[in-house]
Amino acid sequence: MSLDNATLNNAILVALCVPLITAVGIQLASRVSDNLREVVTLLGASTLAWVVWGMLPELFSGERPSWMVAELLPGITLAFEVEPLGMLFAALASGLWIINSIYSIGYMRGNKEQKQTRFYTFFALSLAATMGVAFAGNLFTLFLFYELLTLSTFPLVSHKGDEATVRSARVYLGILLSTSIGLLLPAIIWTYHVAGTGDFTVDGILAGKIAGADVGLLLALFVFGIGKAAVMPVHRWLPAAMVAPTPVSALLHAVAVVKAGVFAVTKIIVYVFGVDFLFSANSTAGWLIYAAAFTIIAASLVALRQTNLKRLLAYSTVAQLSYVVMAAAVLKPLAEIGAAIHMVAHAFGKITLFFAAGAIYTAAKKTELHQLRGIGRRMPWTMTAFTIGALSMIGVPPTGGFVSKWYILAGAFQADNLLAIFTIIASTVLNAAYFLPIIFMAWFADEPSDAKPHGEAPPLVVVALCMTALLTLGFFFFNGPVIELEQQLVKGMLQ
Amino acid sequence: MDLTPHLPALQVIVPMLSSPLILLLKPRGLAWAGAAAVALFSFAIALNMALAVARGNEFYYEMGGWQAPYGIALSVDGFSALVLLIITGAAAAALLAARPSVDQQIEAERQPLFYSAFLLALAGLTGIAVSADAFNIFVFMEISSLASYVLIAGGPDRRALPAVFKYLTMGTIGATFYLIGVGMVYMMTGTLNLADMEARIGDVTDINPILVAAGFITIGLALKAAVFPLHVWLPNAYAQAPHIVTVFLAACATKVAIYVLIRFDYFVFQANLENHALQFSTFLAPLALFGILVASAVAMFEGHIKRLLAMSSVAQIGYIILGASFVTTAGLTASAAHLFNHALAKGGLFLAITGLAYHYRDLRLDQLAGAARTMPWTAAAIVVCGLSLVGIPGTAGFISKWLLINAAIDNGDMAWLLIAIVLLSSLMALAYVYRIIDTLYFKPAVVAQAPGEAPMQLLLVIGIVAVANIVFGLFPSFPLALSSSAAELLLRHTL
Numbered sequence: 001m002s003l004d005n006a007t008l009n010n011a012i013l014v015a016l017c018v019p020l021i022t023a024v025g026i027q028l029a030s031r032v033s034d035n036l037r038e039v040v041t042l043l044g045a046s047t048l049a050w051v052v053w054g055m056l057p058e059l060f061s062g063e064r065p066s067w068m069v070a071e072l073l074p075g076i077t078l079a080f081e082v083e084p085l086g087m088l089f090a091a092l093a094s095g096l097w098i099i100n101s102i103y104s105i106g107y108m109r110g111n112k113e114q115k116q117t118r119f120y121t122f123f124a125l126s127l128a129a130t131m132g133v134a135f136a137g138n139l140f141t142l143f144l145f146y147e148l149l150t151l152s153t154f155p156l157v158s159h160k161g162d163e164a165t166v167r168s169a170r171v172y173l174g175i176l177l178s179t180s181i182g183l184l185l186p187a188i189i190w191t192y193h194v195a196g197t198g199d200f201t202v203d204g205i206l207a208g209k210i211a212g213a214d215v216g217l218l219l220a221l222f223v224f225g226i227g228k229a230a231v232m233p234v235h236r237w238l239p240a241a242m243v244a245p246t247p248v249s250a251l252l253h254a255v256a257v258v259k260a261g262v263f264a265v266t267k268i269i270v271y272v273f274g275v276d277f278l279f280s281a282n283s284t285a286g287w288l289i290y291a292a293a294f295t296i297i298a299a300s301l302v303a304l305r306q307t308n309l310k311r312l313l314a315y316s317t318v319a320q321l322s323y324v325v326m327a328a329a330v331l332k333p334l335a336e337i338g339a340a341i342h343m344v345a346h347a348f349g350k351i352t353l354f355f356a357a358g359a360i361y362t363a364a365k366k367t368e369l370h371q372l373r374g375i376g377r378r379m380p381w382t383m384t385a386f387t388i389g390a391l392s393m394i395g396v397p398p399t400g401g402f403v404s405k406w407y408i409l410a411g412a413f414q415a416d417n418l419l420a421i422f423t424i425i426a427s428t429v430l431n432a433a434y435f436l437p438i439i440f441m442a443w444f445a446d447e448p449s450d451a452k453p454h455g456e457a458p459p460l461v462v463v464a465l466c467m468t469a470l471l472t473l474g475f476f477f478f479n480g481p482v483i484e485l486e487q488q489l490v491k492g493m494l495q
Numbered sequence: 496m497d498l499t500p501h502l503p504a505l506q507v508i509v510p511m512l513s514s515p516l517i518l519l520l521k522p523r524g525l526a527w528a529g530a531a532a533v534a535l536f537s538f539a540i541a542l543n544m545a546l547a548v549a550r551g552n553e554f555y556y557e558m559g560g561w562q563a564p565y566g567i568a569l570s571v572d573g574f575s576a577l578v579l580l581i582i583t584g585a586a587a588a589a590l591l592a593a594r595p596s597v598d599q600q601i602e603a604e605r606q607p608l609f610y611s612a613f614l615l616a617l618a619g620l621t622g623i624a625v626s627a628d629a630f631n632i633f634v635f636m637e638i639s640s641l642a643s644y645v646l647i648a649g650g651p652d653r654r655a656l657p658a659v660f661k662y663l664t665m666g667t668i669g670a671t672f673y674l675i676g677v678g679m680v681y682m683m684t685g686t687l688n689l690a691d692m693e694a695r696i697g698d699v700t701d702i703n704p705i706l707v708a709a710g711f712i713t714i715g716l717a718l719k720a721a722v723f724p725l726h727v728w729l730p731n732a733y734a735q736a737p738h739i740v741t742v743f744l745a746a747c748a749t750k751v752a753i754y755v756l757i758r759f760d761y762f763v764f765q766a767n768l769e770n771h772a773l774q775f776s777t778f779l780a781p782l783a784l785f786g787i788l789v790a791s792a793v794a795m796f797e798g799h800i801k802r803l804l805a806m807s808s809v810a811q812i813g814y815i816i817l818g819a820s821f822v823t824t825a826g827l828t829a830s831a832a833h834l835f836n837h838a839l840a841k842g843g844l845f846l847a848i849t850g851l852a853y854h855y856r857d858l859r860l861d862q863l864a865g866a867a868r869t870m871p872w873t874a875a876a877i878v879v880c881g882l883s884l885v886g887i888p889g890t891a892g893f894i895s896k897w898l899l900i901n902a903a904i905d906n907g908d909m910a911w912l913l914i915a916i917v918l919l920s921s922l923m924a925l926a927y928v929y930r931i932i933d934t935l936y937f938k939p940a941v942v943a944q945a946p947g948e949a950p951m952q953l954l955l956v957i958g959i960v961a962v963a964n965i966v967f968g969l970f971p972s973f974p975l976a977l978s979s980s981a982a983e984l985l986l987r988h989t990l
Contacts, residue, residue, distance in 0.1 A: 070969055073897065078969060144888045158937065166937045173929070181885070182922050186914070189897070193904055 011055050012067045012080045012135055015090065018048045019128035023121045030117040038105050041120050045101045048127065049094040052087075059087045059485060066137060075197055078144070081137035083200070084489045085270070088340055088482065089263045090134035092347055093256045097127055099464050100251040103355055106460030107247050110362040119159060119245070125152040130256045133264065139188045139198030139272065142264060143180070146228070149260055150176045153252050157244045164243065171240040176227045179234050184225025187218055191272060200267060204274020215273075216284030222268050223288060223325070228261025230318045231325055232295040239314040246358025249310060254317060254350035259343050262324040266339050269328045270489065279331045292326035293423040295319065300430035307369050309357045312434065313350065316393060319427060320346045327408040330420055333490040335411020338404055340486040341479065345400035348472040349392030355465035356386035359457035369438060374447035378454055381462050383442050385469035390435035392472045395428055400475030499547070503556045503569040503625045506540050506579060507635075509533060511618035517611040523603055524594070530610035531590040537617065538583040541576070548576040549976050555627075564688055570627040573980030577831055578624045578747075578754045580977075581838045585746035586617045588842060592956035593739045595949070596849050600651050600737045609649055613743070616642035620751050629677045630687040632755055633670065636719070639751070640666045643744060650737040658731035665718055665728040669752075672715025679708035680763070689762050696767040709764050709771070713778070716759070719752035722779070722816055723786025726809045733805035738849040741801060745808055746842035750834050753812065757819050757830070761985040765822075772822045780820040784916055786813035791923035795930070800851075800858050803927060804844055807884065810920060811837045817913070818899050821906055827982035828975070829898035835974045836883070836891040839967060843880035843960035847873050850949030850957055855942070860930065864938030869945045872954055874935045876961040881928035883964040886921050890968040894975070896921065 022044025029036040058065060059082065066081040082090075104123070108116050129152050132145030150173065158169035192198050195205040210218065227234045241253050252258075269278060278285050296319045303315035323346070327339035359382040360366050360375065376383040392399035405424060412420035456462055475482075498505065513533045520526040544554060554571035561567070571579070590613065601609050619639025626632045644666075648659040681687055683704050684695040696705055714725075721729040729749070733741050764771050790809035797803040815837070818830030848858065850873040855863055867874035883890035886897075896917065903913035948954055967974060 072894065072969065072971055073975070076897070140888060147887055148889070161937075169937075170933065177925060177929075178922060181887075181925060182918060185888075185921075186918055189900055189904075189914075193901070 011051055012065060012082065014051050015048060015055075015094075015131045015135070016128060018044060018051060019124045019131065022048075023124040023128070026117060026120045026124060030120075034116070037117060037120060038101075041101045041104075041124070042098065044124060045094070045098040045127075048131075049091075049098055052090045052094040052131075055082055055087065056091065056485075058082075059084060059488075062488065068137075072140075075192065076140050077138060078141055079137035079199075080132075080135040080141065081200065082135055083271075084485045085263065085267055085340055086134040086136070088344065088485060089259060090131055092259070092344055093127065093130045093134065093251075096251060096255055096347065096351060096468070099467050100247055100351070102460050102467075103250065103358070103464035104247040106458040106462075106464065107245065107358050107362055110458040110461065111245075113159070113245060114161075115159070118155065122152055122155045123248075123251075126156065126252060126256060128152075130260060133260045136200075138200060139191060139268075142267075143184065143188055146184075146226075146260065146264065147177075147180060149228075149257060150180070153248070153257055156248045156252065157241050159245055159248070160243065168240040168243040172237045175234060175237040175240075179225050179227035182225070183221045187221035187225050190218055190221070198272075200271035202271065204270075204272055204277050206272060207274050207277035211281070213284050215278070215281040216287060219273065219278070219285050219288060222272075223265055223291070226261050226264045226268075228257055229265045229325055230258060230261060230295075230321050231291055232298055232318070232322075235295070235299065235318045238318055239311050242310040242314050246310070246354055246361060249313075250351045250354035250358065253314070254354050255347045258317060258321055259347060262321050262328075262339075262343060265325055266328040266336070269331075270336065275331050275336065288329040289326055289417065289419060292322040292329060293419055295322035296326065296423050296427045297430070300427050300434070304430065304434045306434075308367055309360070309369055309372070309438075310354075310367065312369070313353050313357060316353075316431070316434070317346075317350055319431075320350065320393065323404075323408065323424075323427075326420055326423065327411060330408070330411050330415050330417055332411040332414040334407055334414055335420075336490055337483060337486045338407030338409075338411050340489065341407060341482055342404035344482055345392065345404040345472075345475055348400050348468055348475055349389045352385050352389035352465055352468040352472055353393070355461070355468060356382050356389065359461045359465060362461060363457040364452075364454045369441075372438060372442050373445040374442070374451070376443040377447075379456050381456060381466060383439075385465045386442070387439050388469045388472050390439055394431045394435060398473060398476040400472050400479070403476060403479050499543075500554070500556065502540050502544050503554045503571045504558065506537065506544070506571075506583075506625055507569075507618055507622045509540070510537055510614045510621065514611045514614040514618060517614060518607050520607055523606075526607040526610045527590075527594045527597070530614055531587075531593070533614055534583065534586040534590040534617065537621065538587040541579040541583040541621075544571050545576040545580050545973075545977060548573050548980070549973065564686055564691060567631060568627040568688060569625040571625055572984055573977050574754070574758065574831065574984060575624045577835060577974065577977040577981055578751060579621060581750060581835055582617065582620045582624065582747045585743050585838060585842050586613075588846065588956050588960055589739050589743040589746075592742075592846060592849065592953045595853060595953050596739050597737070599853065601649060605649070609646070609737075612642045612645045612649070613740075615639075616646060616743070620747060623751050623755060627689055628687050629680070629689060629692065629759075633674055633677060636670055636673070636752075636755075639748070640670065643740075643748060646740045647732055647736040647744075649740070650735065652735055655735035658728075658735040662728040662732040665725070669715045669718035669725075672711045672718065674715075676708040676711035676715060679704045679711070683708075689759075692763045693766055696763065702768070705764075705768065709760070709768065712759055713756065713775075716752050716756035717779075717782075720749045720756055720816075721752075721809055721812055723782055723790060723809055723813060726786070726790070726812075729809060730802045730805040733808070734799060734801040738801075738845070738852045742842055742845040742849060745805070745845050746838040749808070749812055750815075750838060753815055753819075753834070757827075757985065776820040776822055779816050783813040783817035783820060784913075786810060787817070787916060787920045788923075791920045791927070794927045795923055797927075798860050800848060800860050800863060800931065801845075803860070803931070804841065804848070807924065807927065808837075808841060810924070811841070811884075814895070814899060814917070817917075818902060821902050822986075823902060823905060824979070824982045824986055825898065825902035825905060827985050828979045829895055829902045831978035831981045832898055832971070832974060833895035835978070836895045836967065839891050839960065839964050840880050840883035843957065843964055844877060844884065846953070846957045846960055847876045847880065850876075850953050851945075853949045853953065854945030854947075857942070860934050861938075862942055864934050865936075865940035866945060867935040868940070870948050873949050873957060874932075876957045877935065878932055879961040880964055881931060883968065885924045885928055888968075889965065891964045891971065893968055894971045
């Protein structure tokens with residue numbers, strides 16, 4: 001047993017260190033040649049995925065690898081614990097890092113971007129922070145890596161370095177840092193003060209420790225303090241972050257960073273408040289569903305009015321993130337599973353959409369919706385993938401988006417929550433309303449007569465986006481292991 | 496021969512006797528080498544004593560074997576060991592890094608004088624920390640102050656002269672107030688030894704002179720410590736001093752005054768005067784709070800980087816005073832820990848500024864735009880130390896802020912106001928640190944950019960201090976042990 005534990009601890013340590021070593025390796029390799037640098041990135045990404053996915057069997061057998069690094073102050077520790085939700089997040093981020101690296105190589109070279117070494121270095125650092133968020137065993141550790149994630153992605157957002165980019169990057173940093181320090185940190189301090197601990201514990205740590213309006217207030221501090229979850233009105237940083245190169249938008253602002261946000265919210269609902277406790281305090285904590293529902297509808301409406309493809313995708317992400325928050329807030333087993341798998345389904349779909357947007361930019365330098373008329377014939381692979389991703393956002397079978405929506409709906413029915421049911425239906429209509437015209441335009445409209453001819457994006461880009469499109473489809477058919485893993489989350493929750 | 500019992504005496508004597516000898520070292524570089532060696536040796540002595548104190552041994556030393564009321568007594572406990580560590584650490588770091596900057600700012604023939612004054616200041620400050628006698632504290636205070644006036648005025652900038660005149664005037668008033676207070680206590684008790692004072696005040700029949708003395712001493716020391724609103728001498732003195740002097744003074748000069756303030760009030764008055772704790776807190780807590788808010792607000796709009804950080808020091812002094820004004824173990828621990836952590840953060844920042852100043856003569860913020868491009872390591876150190884100043888988890892600054900907030904929570908009715916102010920001021924600190932980072936990294940350069948990094952010698956020390964900010968953020972047990980032993984010691988003397 002102790003030997004087992006030792007190897008598991010090592011796995012956490014290795015998962016945190018691999019991206020760091022990769023970052024150093026990238027710096028060193030870039031002095032030799034760009035190709036070697038790319039090899040190091042891919043090697044690092046694959047190693048990380050191998051290490052993280054290697055922990056899966058233990059998780060399935062019900063073990064919870066953990067590692068206590070240091071006790072800073074009495075009760076405050078730097079500690080890690082792998083549990084189903086964090087495992088899923090880590091597996092997702094590390095797996096998609098490989099595909100995203102393939103894509104990045106094609107994209108960054110295709111667009112002749114500056115300072116590519118810095119780009120790959122900070123990308124690796126962001127992944128290290130993501131692993132820390134995923135495996136954090138308590139609120140303090142979560143907060144530490146949450147902030148590191150903000151800081152390490154900042155150079156990526158401001159990559160281009162011109163004035164408009166820097167202005168957006170300031171919004172990004174300003175909102176994320178000020179909400180986390182102004183709201184999340186007080187919430188954490190409050191939690192430690194009343195509960196005496198911040199450890200993520202099955203059934204939560206707050207039951208019986210606070211009551212009444214305080215529950216709702218503390219929940220609000222957490223939800224809005226975790227700006228990365230982009231619940232309105234703290235969503236503005238996400239559209240601002242779209243100034244980053246597309247691979248950043250794809251992996252970080254569709255997967256790692258934003259999922260870190262909703263992951264943290266879900267984790268806090270499940271492991272800090274405890275679902276049962278929060279359900280019993282429904283009168284004051286019930287506002288969260290309304291906030292999430294409002295965000296879903298409002299963000300979808302804003303998305304309808306966008307003319308820029310990446311901004312449209314950003315608002316779509318804002319809406320989809322609140323699906324996860326809303327599902328978690330429904331506080332029923334099936335909805336919690338739905339929240340977890342929606343992270344996966346949305347990740348596959350949205351990364352595909354961003355990849356496609358980046359492919360279009362690389363091949364044709366087009367960023368606006370009206371420029372996409374007839375582009376399907378010039379870029380059939382890209383637009384096929386785009387179509388699959390969009391259908392997944394709407395939730396049409398056979399795509400991954402259908403599965404998670406099914407679970408969230410089922411959870412909403414379990415709770416007889418008409419608001420959640422109505423919101424899901426309404427937003428499905430809205431999703432269709434902004435994605436279907438693009439698909440229709442791309443495939444069936446005629447190109448404008450003065451169009452410049454162009455072909456497909458660079459091969460690596462196309463390969464990457466086809467892979468994620470296949471994952472989107474595949475998740476519809478092969479979602480068993482994920483659901484099995486997340487059922488553990490619910491099992492722990494109900495006993 | 497075992498030197499251990501003599502360490503408190505050596506702590507003062509070594510720098511004091513080396514000071515005139517340094518004058519003889521005329522050949523270039525020798526004076527620096529001698530001063531740096533003495534500072535390192537002093538640091539070793541302080542570390543040695545701190546380790547012994549952490550193990551539970553306290554030092555009590557009688558010069559020449561003369562007993563306390565007649566001879567000179569020195570004592571080192573947890574509180575003074577911590578302060579000695581800060582003083583000698585700051586001196587060692589500043590002197591090790593000093594050479595390139597001093598070569599640039601001070602003519603070769605005056606350098607031995609400069610280093611000699613530096614060691615005299617060091618001797619004075621350490622003397623204050625080891626003295627067990629109120630009058631010796633005054634003598635050492637004068638030694639250190641006079642040496643500091645010389646150091647500040649020693650720079651190439653003639654604007655230092657009015658700044659130093661202001662400092663001299665205020666400093667002399669402060670010292671005189673202190674002396675008047677000590678004189679009155681002496682008049683009533685017939686002793687200058689702190690321990691004897693504590694014992695004898697109880698027998699004094701007419702308490703009024705003691706009350707007046709407490710007022711004089713508290714205000715005089717508050718003036719020396721730059722407690723808001725008695726801080727007006729500080730920003731200019733820091734801004735105009737030679738850069739390496741700023742490093743030293745910012746890290747420890749005001750802290751030593753705070754040390755005497757706290758020690759005097761807790762050791763001598765707390766145990767004897769009725770309601771002294773209440774008077775002490777109701778007088779200092781509002782000043783601390785106003786200082787925190789006003790100085791942070793001023794720092795947010797300050798245009799000169801050294802003045803900005805100096806204003807930030809005024810705010811940080813507010814935190815230290817605030818913790819002490821709770822008159823609880825938790826509050827005093829937070830104060831003592833913040834003495835240490837703020838010295839690390841601010842010392843690191845001013846060291847990095849020294850690095851910038853090596854290439855940039857004008858240190859107004861807008862002139863430094865874009866400096867990070869050619870001085871990436873220096874800029875990175877500013878980021879790390881800046882985050883420590885804000886109190887982001889993972890850095891040393893977080894530890895003391897956490898302790899302070901926890902101490903405030905126990906403070907009853909005022910708790911929420913206090914916490915709100917501490918958090919608000921953290922956000923303000925974030926704002927002014929972010930302004931620096933934003934300028935260094937993202938603004939287009941307005942003057943010719945630095946040709947490269949700061950000299951290696953300087954850069955190395957900057958790096959060590961920056962890393963220390965992280966190390967003590969994750970493994971704070973040693974400074975915390977000293978801080979909490981200091982707090983218990985101080986409270987032992989309460990009524």
